[in-house]
Amino acid sequence: MATIYQVSELAGVSLATVSRVMNNNARVSDKTRDKVLVAMEQLGYRPNSIAQSLASSRSNSIGILVSELHGPFYGEMLTGIEAEFRAAGKHVIIAAGHSERATEEEGIDFLRSRSCDALILHVEAVTDQYLIELSKKETPFVLLNRQVAALAERCISLDNELGGYLATHHLLQQGHRHIAYIAGPMWKTDARDRFHGHQRALAEYQLTADDALFFEGDFRETGGSKGLQWLLASGRPFSALVCANDEMASGALTAARELGYEVPANFSVIGFDNVNFAYYTYPKLSTIDYPISAMGQMAARWVLQQVYQQSSIVVQQVFSPHLIPRDSVAEALHT
Amino acid sequence: MATIYQVSELAGVSLATVSRVMNNNARVSDKTRDKVLVAMEQLGYRPNSIAQSLASSRSNSIGILVSELHGPFYGEMLTGIEAEFRAAGKHVIIAAGHSERATEEEGIDFLRSRSCDALILHVEAVTDQYLIELSKKETPFVLLNRQVAALAERCISLDNELGGYLATHHLLQQGHRHIAYIAGPMWKTDARDRFHGHQRALAEYQLTADDALFFEGDFRETGGSKGLQWLLASGRPFSALVCANDEMASGALTAARELGYEVPANFSVIGFDNVNFAYYTYPKLSTIDYPISAMGQMAARWVLQQVYQQSSIVVQQVFSPHLIPRDSVAEALHT
DNA sequence: TTGTAAGCGTTATCAC
DNA sequence: GTGATAACGCTTACAA
Secondary structure (H helix, E strand, O other): OOOHHHHHHHHOOOHHHHHHHHOOOOOOOHHHHHHHHHHHHHHOOOOOHHHHHHHHOOOOEEEEEEOOOOOHHHHHHHHHHHHHHHHOOOEEEEEEOOOOHHHHHHHHHHHHHOOOOEEEEOOOOOOHHHHHHHOOOOOOEEEEOOOOHHHHHHEEEEOHHHHHHHHHHHHHHOOOOOEEEEEOOOOOHHHHHHHHHHHHHHHHOOOOOOHHHEEEOOOOHHHHHHHHHHHHHHOOOOOEEEEOOHHHHHHHHHHHHHOOOOOOOOOEEEOOEOOHHHHOOOOOOEEEEOOHHHHHHHHHHHHHHHOOOOOOOOOOOEEOOEEEOOOOOOOOOOO | OOOHHHHHHHHOOOHHHHHHHHOOOOOOOHHHHHHHHHHHHHHOOOOOHHHHHHHHOOOOEEEEEEOOOOOHHHHHHHHHHHHHHHHOOOEEEEEEOOOOHHHHHHHHHHHHHOOOOEEEEOOOOOOHHHHHHHOOOOOOEEEEOOOOHHHHHHEEEEOHHHHHHHHHHHHHHOOOOOEEEEEOOOOOHHHHHHHHHHHHHHHHOOOOOOHHHEEEOOOOHHHHHHHHHHHHHHOOOOOEEEEOOHHHHHHHHHHHHHOOOOOOOOOEEEOOEOOHHHHOOOOOOEEEEOOHHHHHHHHHHHHHHHOOOOOOOOOOOEEOOEEEOOOOOOOOOOO
């Protein structure tokens, strides 16, 4: 591949001049600029961005760490981020953390060592303390879907507690009093927050969560189906089920059908996230909207504003979930 | 961040020695090695991989270009790739091509300029000619889900024609004779190949595809629902519907229900891809399995073998689809 | 407006 | 075994 040196030779100018036309900031005479441009064209020159990064300690690339590369949730998030950066001419390096502390830290290290200008982190297993330490180092970062008090200005998050509240509140309003709950892994903050919202809603009706109606799932379809089986097997009656995300709700819906139950006739189900397929389940899943794509976009904007000085950009840090009523929730028959 | 130079100072050795212990290839005395290791530890030294790449023209990173970052299909693919590389200590840089020629070419250029050691390309809009030209340049690449005769040894693909055949063949065997078809965008090779398979299966039964029962969709849910509406509105009767992918099938299933039809009682539906949620639709979607995660993994192995000399690795280039019968296809009532 | 030259943090080729 | 030192391809003062 052609280098800047060959371009400068062909154009009959110095390295510096070529560099200047590439970064078209300095004043270069139109004539010289043209000569250089022609030479570049002729050689099919493409700047080596590794060398650019090393020299400028600026890579125009942003590191993204997500838990997984698959799944409806992360896909939306990545798309929101990538779209915003592409429009700004920045690029994206992606790593997966798999919700494990060691892998997450490793991923962050990798991203940092690639001289990313900034990081967007969706981390779950790493400690707050680690993040606080990280914030003292040179690479700026935003946290997606995580609240760390000491790092508040770097957090873009959803009010998960409110979402949890909204879901259960909806059920209560429909007359349900015996409400089962399939949670996410309780070591994850968002899973806990959603459950706390659930508890708060119950408390408003002088109810408390029933241990016999609680199942800790894994945020995946199979967690939902296993959870439902367990709940049904326990024998404790319930007229509604809240699942801490849509994947588990979808698994629960399918398991319910297999076990001969009809939703919402036999019991109502509500999910969380409003992922794409929630509209295509049967019955259509009532759920809580999580504007994840918009939040990804906002994280990207934060970077554009804080790191690339695009000061006109406005950033919203806390997002509110809201209820999406569809067909999987119905009124309770006898309150 | 500490540099190799500071490490060498602290350890009282030369740059070269530090470099040697990092790449633990050369013979360094245990004593020296320990000194260096201690110094690294003390400084929290992390090699700057940009500098490493520049000096070694080896980045240990592989560029991946996919059409989209979201959707059940690409997510699985990326996961398959990432898992294989992570195990090998390689890293991944991802760009999205959005099925547009300009964006795809731009993405490839970006990846090349980041000194990726190799590229894994899932490109749809770029021409064969472009790829052939690209193959003359220095960066090696594999093509996923694309067959270019001149580049056969770099292609990892699914026999889409066979898949299309299998889907329709299944329907025919169940006694269906009036079969509607919702295709993908016909400018895409895989969409065309699947349709050709459909035609071949029909031909075996002395049937031909009926234009009035053909709708060109977009590989997305809404394409499936629009397609079904259009087919139903056209008034031409059919007892089975093949959708060129699962997303459209899911959209069709939902639309059918809304319009008062029951699947498979009123007509059968078959999809293509066997994405994760195909098991969670209602009825469970009969479909054609596309081992996309395994194929992503295989693309990664191709790179490991060809680029990183891991000769023990075996690569399979052509994958075969197979039928996954579930609940959305039933026997035709009257043949 | 253009050129010279000193980095950027490594690797790799020589010597010793 | 270990140490100088020249690349790697570019940016960026500082001069001219």
